[in-house]
Every structure is written in C-alpha cells, then in structure tokens.
Amino acid sequence: MTVEDAFSPLAQRVPLATTVNGRPVTLAVPARLTLADLLRDELHLTGTHLGCEHGVCGACTVLVDGRSVRSCLLFAVQVEGRSVVTVEGLQDHPTTGRIKCAMARHHGLQCGFCTPGMLVTATELIDRHPPEKPLDEACVRETMSGNICRCTGYQGIVRAVLEAAADPATGTTHEG
Amino acid sequence: MKPAPFAYLRARSVAEALEMLGASAHRDADAHTKVLAGGQSLLTLMNLRLARPDQLVDIGGLMELSRTFEDTDSVVLGALVRHRTLETDPKLGKRLPLVAAAAGQIGHVAIRNRGTLGGSLSHADPAAELPLAMLVHEAVIHVESATSGRRTIRAEDFVESIFTTTMQADELLTWVTVPSARPGQGWGFVEFAPRIGDYAQAGAACLVTVAPDGSVAAIRAGLLAAADRPLVVSEPGDEVSGIPTHETWERLAAHWTRNLEPLTDDPDHTRHLCRAALSQALADAYRRARTDQEEAA
Ligand SMILES: Cc1cc2nc3c(=O)[nH]c(=O)nc-3n(C[C@H](O)[C@H](O)[C@H](O)COP(=O)(O)OP(=O)(O)OC[C@H]3O[C@@H](n4cnc5c(N)ncnc54)[C@H](O)[C@@H]3O)c2cc1C
Ligand code: FES
Ligand code: FES
Numbered sequence: 001m002t003v004e005d006a007f008s009p010l011a012q013r014v015p016l017a018t019t020v021n022g023r024p025v026t027l028a029v030p031a032r033l034t035l036a037d038l039l040r041d042e043l044h045l046t047g048t049h050l051g052c053e054h055g056v057c058g059a060c061t062v063l064v065d066g067r068s069v070r071s072c073l074l075f076a077v078q079v080e081g082r083s084v085v086t087v088e089g090l091q092d093h094p095t096t097g098r099i100k101c102a103m104a105r106h107h108g109l110q111c112g113f114c115t116p117g118m119l120v121t122a123t124e125l126i127d128r129h130p131p132e133k134p135l136d137e138a139c140v141r142e143t144m145s146g147n148i149c150r151c152t153g154y155q156g157i158v159r160a161v162l163e164a165a166a167d168p169a170t171g172t173t174h175e176g
Numbered sequence: 177m178k179p180a181p182f183a184y185l186r187a188r189s190v191a192e193a194l195e196m197l198g199a200s201a202h203r204d205a206d207a208h209t210k211v212l213a214g215g216q217s218l219l220t221l222m223n224l225r226l227a228r229p230d231q232l233v234d235i236g237g238l239m240e241l242s243r244t245f246e247d248t249d250s251v252v253l254g255a256l257v258r259h260r261t262l263e264t265d266p267k268l269g270k271r272l273p274l275v276a277a278a279a280g281q282i283g284h285v286a287i288r289n290r291g292t293l294g295g296s297l298s299h300a301d302p303a304a305e306l307p308l309a310m311l312v313h314e315a316v317i318h319v320e321s322a323t324s325g326r327r328t329i330r331a332e333d334f335v336e337s338i339f340t341t342t343m344q345a346d347e348l349l350t351w352v353t354v355p356s357a358r359p360g361q362g363w364g365f366v367e368f369a370p371r372i373g374d375y376a377q378a379g380a381a382c383l384v385t386v387a388p389d390g391s392v393a394a395i396r397a398g399l400l401a402a403a404d405r406p407l408v409v410s411e412p413g414d415e416v417s418g419i420p421t422h423e424t425w426e427r428l429a430a431h432w433t434r435n436l437e438p439l440t441d442d443p444d445h446t447r448h449l450c451r452a453a454l455s456q457a458l459a460d461a462y463r464r465a466r467t468d469q470e471e472a473a
Contacts, residue, residue: 012181012183012184014184014186030181031181031182031183031184031232032178032179032180032181032182034178034179034219034223037178053177053178053223054219054220054223054224055216055219055220055283055287058284058286061286067260067289068285068286068289069286069289069290070216070286070287070290072219072223073215073216073219073220073223073287073290074215074219074290075184075212075215075219077184077186077234078212078215078234078236080186080237081237121285121286124285125285141372142372143284143285145284145371145372145373146283146284146285146286146287146373
C-alpha cells in the first residue's frame with residue numbers, strides 16, 4: 001500500500017478549530033493551505049498582505065498566541081487550538097492606535113503594502129519590551145528590519161515607532 | 177508559490193510521532209515523510225517547491241518537547257524550544273550565554289518566535305548559528321525511533337554534510353544535553369552578514385577558559401559557513417603562554433583558518449571573514465572571562 005492509497009493528499013481536508021480576532025472559527029481546510037491564505041481567501045481578512053511567500057518580507061506578519069509570526073510560513077492546520085490576531089484584530093488595541101497616529105504624522109507609509117506587517121511587528125515590540133528599559137533606535141531598527149518597505153526609506157517608520165513607544169499619551173488624542 | 181499537496185498527520189505524543197515516522201518508512205520506502213516542527217525552513221522550501229514531501233508529521237503540539245531541565249553541569253533542552261526562548265529566557269541565558277547570543281542572530285523576531293532548536297539542528301545549514309553553538313559546547317543530541325529505540329549522537333558526529341545529518345528517516349530528534357558555561361569560561365560569538373537577519377557569510381563561536389592568574393587554560397572554537405558543516409578549528413596543542421594580547425588572538429585566528437576550503441564563490445574573502453570573526457570572538461571571550469573573574473573577586 002502506498003501513501004496515495006492511504007489518503008489522497010489532494011482530497012485531504014483537515015478539521016480545524018481555532019480563534020481568529022477573538023472569534024471561534026471551525027472549518028475543514030486542505031492541509032497545504034497556509035495561514036495567510038486561510039485569512040485572506042477563506043476569512044476575507046485581506047489586511048494581511050503577501051509579498052514574498054517565503055518569510056523574508058514580513059508583510060504577512062500576524063500574532064499567534066500573542067507572538068509575531070509569518071503567516072506564509074505556517075500551515076492553517078498548525079494554528080489548531082491557538083489564538084490568531086491579524087491587523088484587523090488590532091483595530092482597538094491602544095498600542096497599535098498610537099503607532100498608526102505616529103505613522104501618519106511621520107509619513108511612515110506611502111503605498112501601504114508593508115504597513116499591516118509593520119503595525120503587527122511594532123505592536124509586539126512595544127508591548128513586550130521591558131518597561132524599565134526605554135526602546136532605543138538601534139533596537140527599533142533591528143526589530144523592524146524584518147519588515148521590508150519598498151517606498152518610505154524607513155526613517156518615518158523608525159521615528160513613528162520610537163514616538164509611539166516613548167509616549168503612551170500621544171496619539172490616543174488623535175484619531176487613528 | 178504554494179506548497180504541493182501532502183498528507184498531514186498530527187502527532188499527539190512522542191510515541192505517536194515515532195510510530196507515524198516508522199510506519200511510513202516501513203510502508204513505502206520511496207514515499208518521503210518529513211517532520212514538521214517550527215516550519216521556518218521547511219515551509220520556505222515547500223512554498224518554493226524545492227521540497228515536496230508526500231507526508232508531514234506535525235510535532236508542533238508536543239508540549240513535552242518544549243521543556244528545559246537544569247542539571248548541575250548541563251542544561252537539557254527539548255527539540256521544540258524556540259530560538260526566541262533561548263535568546264530571551266534569563267535563566268537559560270545565564271547558563272548558556274553563548275547559545276543565547278547565537279540564537280539572537282537568527283533571522284528576525286517572527287522567525288525566532290517559531291523556529292525550534294531541533295529544527296535548526298536537523299536542517300543542518302552550514303551557515304546556521306545553533307549547530308555551531310552546540311558543536312562548541314560539545315552538546316549531545318538525543319534521537320529516538322520506534323524500531324531502533326534511543327541513541328545519542330555527539331554534536332561533532334551529527335552533521336554529515338550540507339543539509340544532511342546522521343539521523344535515519346524514522347528518527348526524531350527529541351532532546352539536546354548542553355554542558356553549561358563553567359566558572360572562568362568566557363564566550364565569544366561574532367558573525368558577519370550583509371544585513372540584519374540574513375544568514376551569515378562567516379561566523380565564529382568560542383569558549384575560552386581562563387585561569388585566575390589571567391593565563392589561558394583551554395580554548396574551544398569553531399566556525400560556521402566555512403565548510404559543508406560547522407567546524408571545530410581550535411587545536412588543543414596550540415597553547416597560549418602568558419597573558420594573551422590582541423596579537424595572540426590574531427595569530428591563533430590566522431593559524432586556525434589557514435587550511436580552510438570554503439565552498440563559496442570567493443574562498444579567499446570567506447577565509448578572511450572567518451579569520452576576522454574568530455579573532456574578535458576569541459578576544460571577546462577572554463575579556464568576558466576576565467570581567468567575570470574580577471566581579472567575582
Ligand atoms: C527569513 C528567514 C531567515 C532565517 N535566517 C536564519 C539564520 O540567519 N540562521 C539560521 O540558523 N536559520 C535561519 N532561518 C531558519 C530558522 O532558523 C529555522 O527555524 C530552522 O532552520 C528550522 O527550524 P524549524 O523548527 O522551523 O524547523 P522546520 O522548518 O519545521 O524543519 C526543518 C527540517 O528539520 C526537520 N526536523 C525538524 N524538527 C525535527 C526533529 N525534532 N527531528 C527530526 N527532524 C526534524 C524537518 O523535517 C525539516 O527537514 C531563517 C528562516 C527564514 C524564513
Ligand atoms: S509574504 Fe510572508 S514574509 Fe513575505
Ligand atoms: S509603504 Fe509601500 S512598501 Fe512600505
């Protein structure tokens with residue numbers, strides 16, 4: 001008996017129960033479906049962008065159990081029982097709100113293709129950074145270097161993240 | 177691009193994973209079954225269709241392999257310990273500072289949040305940081321199979337060649353025992369990459385043991401990206417007499433990189449980078465050992 005006899009991989013759909021942006025999601029997915037394609041094509045959460053599909057550009061970054069991951073490098077079946085948060089799910093998150101306002105002020109985006117990934121990466125950076133150690137530019141640059149932007153030249157992005165990290169009060173007075 | 181179709185099996189225990197790997201090896205020797213851990217190497221290859229496994233055994237949910245144990249002289253790390261944990265866990269960082277530094281150089285945060293120790297060692301990329309760190313630490317790798325049981329492999333004997341280990345197809349890497357840093361031992365890790373997050377073009381890791389009088393008692397040093405596997409380059413015979421200086425490290429680095437045959441387009445350039453990384457790593461390690469001794473005094 002071959003593997004093909006045992007199960008036809010093309011036909012194999014795997015049951016999946018997970019949480020996306022706080023909502024339970026239950027469906028059957030092809031094993032080879034990536035998390036990015038699940039989010040975009042099945043759940044219509046198109047804020048998660050796909051650039052390279054091999055882990056280098058960061059446009060597809062989402063949070064799984066509160067940690068940033070590349071949704072192009074994860075099969076949907078791997079988030080069974082986990083909690084996925086996309087850029088849409090960060091709509092009301094105060095840190096993300098501050099970053100968005102700061103991005104607008106500092107011209108941190110032009111075409112906006114990279115922006116969802118930037119927001120997710122920067123949100124994790126600020127939220128998980130130990131409060132006793134202020135974020136410096138080197139650390140912001142190093143962390144944000146995993147997200148490629150073809151437009152801005154990064155200066156505005158770095159400035160925006162530093163501002164959002166430094167002053168929790170700024171930005172909340174502006175509308176994201 | 178998208179990955180080619182495959183059959184998906186989710187393991188709920190190590191025993192089940194071993195059974196799945198064993199059964200598929202037994203059922204069809206030509207069918208290609210792969211373990212799926214963090215997926216940070218496997219999915220890049222599958223998305224580009226450079227890899228087309230017929231079947232994946234997903235071990236990602238095996239919490240037991242995410243654990244770490246601290247022994248008196250060593251730390252035991254589960255195969256699923258993430259790079260980010262090695263990098264940021266304060267307790268592990270204290271026992272294994274070289275490993276923490278090496279892990280921190282891998283890719284980007286989002287890659288380190290997913291990538292696992294077992295995956296990095298099994299993938300056996302000659303430019304990867306953790307296989308080198310394990311080699312310098314003289315770590316012991318534990319593997320297990322349903323048919324042949326458990327065995328241990330020294331890090332030195334684990335990599336056969338580029339992307340190839342001495343594990344069998346039905347074997348699972350389960351644990352890694354890493355001797356922890358000893359008093360008087362300083363660590364150095366230096367790598368050169370074109371950009372942050374890129375694989376290194378050259379890199380060196382070392383542990384330098386310093387006697388209380390400041391003389392060098394022992395050195396273990398290795399290089400990444402210098403061959404088809406991570407290499408130990410220190411030669412125990414090459415003692416350092418007296419208190420080492422900058423020139424000591426330059427001389428040792430030149431001596432230990434003289435015969436390298438890197439598999440790169442420009443071997444001279446790579447040899448030069450290896451030498452520079454090694455000399456800097458040795459100097460860093462010595463300085464750290466001395467600082468620790470002064471603080472302890
Ligand atoms: C953009 C990007 C940049 C990167 N940069 C670096 C870098 O600078 N340095 C670096 O070292 N790595 C880098 N990586 C790779 C990363 O470190 C991977 O996490 C690691 O190589 C593989 O770990 P994984 O858990 O993701 O393994 P997977 O991708 O799941 O598996 C890798 C291979 O190992 C096998 N395997 C996994 N676990 C086991 C096990 N327990 N037993 C037996 N076989 C197993 C799999 O079958 C597969 O063949 C990068 C990756 C990306 C996408
Ligand atoms: S699309 Fe996932 S990292 Fe580029
Ligand atoms: S704004 Fe266009 S890619 Fe960043």
